[in-house]
Amino acid sequence: MYDIYLLTGGTGYLGNTVLRKLLAGGKRVRALVRPGRKYDKALPKNLELVLGSVEDRDSLRPLFAGDMSKACLIHCAGVVSITSGADERLWRVNVEGTKNIMELAMESGVSKTVYVSSVHAIPEKPQGNAICETRRFSPKLVVGSYAKSKAAATAYVLELAEQGFNVSVVHPSGIIGPYDHGIGSITGTIISYCRGRLPVGVSGGYDFVDVRDVADGILACTEKGRPGECYILSNRYASVREILSGVQKIVRGRKIRLCVPLSLVKLAAPLCEKISLKKKEPPFLTPYSVYTLSSNSAFSHDRATRELGYRPRALSLTLRDMVRWLVKTKKIKLKA
Numbered sequence: 001m002y003d004i005y006l007l008t009g010g011t012g013y014l015g016n017t018v019l020r021k022l023l024a025g026g027k028r029v030r031a032l033v034r035p036g037r038k039y040d041k042a043l044p045k046n047l048e049l050v051l052g053s054v055e056d057r058d059s060l061r062p063l064f065a066g067d068m069s070k071a072c073l074i075h076c077a078g079v080v081s082i083t084s085g086a087d088e089r090l091w092r093v094n095v096e097g098t099k100n101i102m103e104l105a106m107e108s109g110v111s112k113t114v115y116v117s118s119v120h121a122i123p124e125k126p127q128g129n130a131i132c133e134t135r136r137f138s139p140k141l142v143v144g145s146y147a148k149s150k151a152a153a154t155a156y157v158l159e160l161a162e163q164g165f166n167v168s169v170v171h172p173s174g175i176i177g178p179y180d181h182g183i184g185s186i187t188g189t190i191i192s193y194c195r196g197r198l199p200v201g202v203s204g205g206y207d208f209v210d211v212r213d214v215a216d217g218i219l220a221c222t223e224k225g226r227p228g229e230c231y232i233l234s235n236r237y238a239s240v241r242e243i244l245s246g247v248q249k250i251v252r253g254r255k256i257r258l259c260v261p262l263s264l265v266k267l268a269a270p271l272c273e274k275i276s277l278k279k280k281e282p283p284f285l286t287p288y289s290v291y292t293l294s295s296n297s298a299f300s301h302d303r304a305t306r307e308l309g310y311r312p313r314a315l316s317l318t319l320r321d322m323v324r325w326l327v328k329t330k331k332i333k334l335k336a
Contacts, residue, residue: 009076054097064108094149120147161228168225173234178325204293205239220308234299
């Protein structure tokens with residue numbers, strides 16, 4: 001359908017999964033990679049590399065070189081953060097960087113664009129209410145620096161769609177599964193549990209979806225996504241206890257018999273965040289992550305299922321493959 005796919009964020013968790021699926025399908029891919037990034041192991045050899053940054057508009061021009069009339073752009077690049085307080089880089093990359101990419105895509109005549117937003121950009125509804133796609137995006141309507149940056153970027157992208165730009169938006173929920181080389185919060189929690197370093201769990205949960213299903217949803221959106229429309233790529237709500245119990249059955253580990261109430265975890269979160277940042281380690285427990293675990297995450301993927309053919313797999317299969325990958329990459333060991 002397209003002569004070439006342009007991809008940003010190819011060394012990231014989701015972007016790299018999208019990249020490998022494109023190459024496995026025999027597609028021609030041109031990927032943007034930041035200069036100095038250690039990408040040799042993350043990126044296959046059979047693709048075109050462009051060294052640049054979404055923060056530097058001029059460095060992006062080679063990404064759009066040539067005839068773009070049959071090109072598809074997938075904008076996955078972004079900074080994900082659960083830390084508290086303002087983060088200037090979040091805004092520079094997620095908002096200003098998205099503007100740079102989109103404006104050059106319009107200028108060069110790219111045929112189709114898919115912008116990877118987040119469910120965090122969608123205004124939350126009261127508990128018990130399903131959250132569906134919306135066209136109302138504003139930093140004022142969401143909580144947390146990350147959510148605000150994605151809301152602002154999504155609003156901008158949809159403004160371009162109203163001007164005739166062929167762009168669709170996808171909103172992944174909490175991404176989990178294999179291939180998480182960056183070790184996100186859930187992956188880190190599972191590793192800690194498997195290593196016996198997690199004596200208790202925490203209450204609460206979220207909507208978790210397999211990274212491979214999100215990648216499939218994005219690729220389906222490149223072909224079937226309607227211009228100016230948004231698609232939630234979610235799965236279902238799962239508590240932290242359910243996830244750890246699922247892993248426990250696979251690794252035959254010790255059962256988590258106690259989950260600390262979020263009201264108590266909330267008190268400890270600021271200190272845990274400070275300790276992680278002081279050690280220069282990715283924070284897993286912060287006031288924002290506690291807020292997320294208690295928020296309404298009843299996201300509906302009905303539109304994506306209906307229009308894109310999107311069907312996420314069972315959580316048990318995701319956890320199985322996740323554990324297998326963690327063992328294969330020697331991040332955990334299974335008992336004999």
